[in-house]
Amino acid sequence: MVGYAFMGAAHSQAWRTVNRVFDLPVRARMALICGRDESKVADAAGRLGWEGHTTDWRELIARDDIDIVDVCTPGDSHAEITIAALEAGKHVLCEKPLANTVEEARAMVAAAAKAQTVGVRAMCGFNYRRVPAVSLMRELVASGRLGVIRHVRAVYLQDWITDPQFPLVWRLQKDKAGSGALGDIGAHIIDLTQFVTGQRITGVSAITETFVKERPLPAESSGLAASADGAGAATGQVTVDDAAVFVARLDGGGLATYEATRFATGRRNALRVEINGSLGSVAFDLERLNELEFYDAAEPGVEQGFRRILVTEGDHPYMAAWWPPGHIIGYEHSFTHELRDFLAAVAAGSDPTPSFTDALQVQLVLDAVARSAELGSSWTGVEPVPAPVTA
Ligand SMILES: NC(=O)c1ccc[n+]([C@@H]2O[C@H](COP(=O)([O-])OP(=O)(O)OC[C@H]3O[C@@H](n4cnc5c(N)ncnc54)[C@H](O)[C@@H]3O)[C@@H](O)[C@H]2O)c1
Numbered sequence: 001m002v003g004y005a006f007m008g009a010a011h012s013q014a015w016r017t018v019n020r021v022f023d024l025p026v027r028a029r030m031a032l033i034c035g036r037d038e039s040k041v042a043d044a045a046g047r048l049g050w051e052g053h054t055t056d057w058r059e060l061i062a063r064d065d066i067d068i069v070d071v072c073t074p075g076d077s078h079a080e081i082t083i084a085a086l087e088a089g090k091h092v093l094c095e096k097p098l099a100n101t102v103e104e105a106r107a108m109v110a111a112a113a114k115a116q117t118v119g120v121r122a123m124c125g126f127n128y129r130r131v132p133a134v135s136l137m138r139e140l141v142a143s144g145r146l147g148v149i150r151h152v153r154a155v156y157l158q159d160w161i162t163d164p165q166f167p168l169v170w171r172l173q174k175d176k177a178g179s180g181a182l183g184d185i186g187a188h189i190i191d192l193t194q195f196v197t198g199q200r201i202t203g204v205s206a207i208t209e210t211f212v213k214e215r216p217l218p219a220e221s222s223g224l225a226a227s228a229d230g231a232g233a234a235t236g237q238v239t240v241d242d243a244a245v246f247v248a249r250l251d252g253g254g255l256a257t258y259e260a261t262r263f264a265t266g267r268r269n270a271l272r273v274e275i276n277g278s279l280g281s282v283a284f285d286l287e288r289l290n291e292l293e294f295y296d297a298a299e300p301g302v303e304q305g306f307r308r309i310l311v312t313e314g315d316h317p318y319m320a321a322w323w324p325p326g327h328i329i330g331y332e333h334s335f336t337h338e339l340r341d342f343l344a345a346v347a348a349g350s351d352p353t354p355s356f357t358d359a360l361q362v363q364l365v366l367d368a369v370a371r372s373a374e375l376g377s378s379w380t381g382v383e384p385v386p387a388p389v390t391a
Contacts, residue, residue, distance in 0.1 A: 137275070157272075194362075206368075
């Protein structure tokens with residue numbers, strides 16, 4: 001694994017758990033974790049359960065006893081590490097968004113395609129696909145229970161930088177993060193809605209805003225856990241969007257709206273999606289992730305209404321491996337499910353999803369949104385990618 005902070009910890013939790021919960025033909029050994037600071041990565045290795053640590057990711061790639069590289073760093077290093085790992089014959093799980101630019105994402109897709117010819121697999125970490133209620137939404141759409149999809153309404157709302165004194169962490173720097181709320185959390189709702197509907201965004205009209213344009217430089221590079229207390233006296237420019245709002249068309253004829261912001265005061269991590277079809281609707285809220293709201297227009301008129309499905313039954317996606325019905329799961333389980341699917345695909349010699357091509361398609365949407373916003377919200381088509389969105 002490369003990176004030991006937020007995603008490093010979340011993925012480590014999943015690596016520790018996956019073989020204890022799911023019956024898989026391969027067993028993960030947590031061999032080596034990489035970070036740039038020797039004492040911090042040594043501490044992280046002990047805390048997170050890794051056998052060894054290093055300050056140079058090239059060591060992971062050089063070692064013969066390492067088969068999988070899990071990339072949990074900011075976007076500016078995804079392409080370099082991932083391409084080197086694939087070329088060395090390592091299976092790769094890379095965090096989202098796949099890259100900071102379309103160009104990098106294309107290079108990663110090319111490396112994955114070449115690696116695939118010798119049985120090496122690549123996957124991008126859009127973990128919310130693996131929330132059981134989200135998988136169930138997809139199954140309901142795929143089985144026709146919603147009919148023709150007319151509307152997709154998706155928001156991802158956070159509020160961690162509303163304080164103008166919050167420091168200029170890497171997520172607020174374009175060279176490190178690629179974009180702001182758009183690529184960080186907008187990417188999730190783009191992937192999730194396309195995954196659930198099986199439809200792709202064909203074009204967008206967008207507005208973006210950077211509400212606080214200058215911020216104190218952080219005392220040291222820090223992630224989401226930083227606070228205004230960690231800020232120094234010097235300031236620097238915020239070079240990414242604080243919020244992105246866009247409308248989109250789907251290739252199945254539906255209309256979609258998206259909002260991604262870090263300025264929704266009081267909303268800590270509110271990912272909400274509603275989908276309306278000709279025969280029914282579903283609504284999902286990550287803050288109540290064990291639940292799915294379902295409206296079935298085929299029910300008798302007097303009984304119609306949204307009902308709550310508690311997605312904890314043994315025949316709900318992923319749930320047979322966990323607890324008895326009604327015993328809820330949480331955020332971290334989405335990563336365990338992600339690794340379960342990744343390891344199962346690697347063991348079976350099949351391609352895990354979302355593929356790098358799926359993630360490139362998300363990158364093309366992000367790019368279209370950014371270009372539309374720059375051009376005064378002008379309608380901007382999303383370049384199609386050859387392969388279908390994979391399940
Ligand atoms: N799937 C999700 O829900 C989710 C949530 C948060 C972040 N992410 C993604 O995960 C990635 C990491 O985000 P994070 O929140 O964990 O960031 P973070 O700041 O918490 O951690 C980044 C880690 O990468 C390390 N790092 C940075 N550059 C490195 C390099 N060149 N070599 C080795 N280590 C390096 C840092 O030391 C740190 O350990 C990003 O791509 C982000 O978009 C995904």
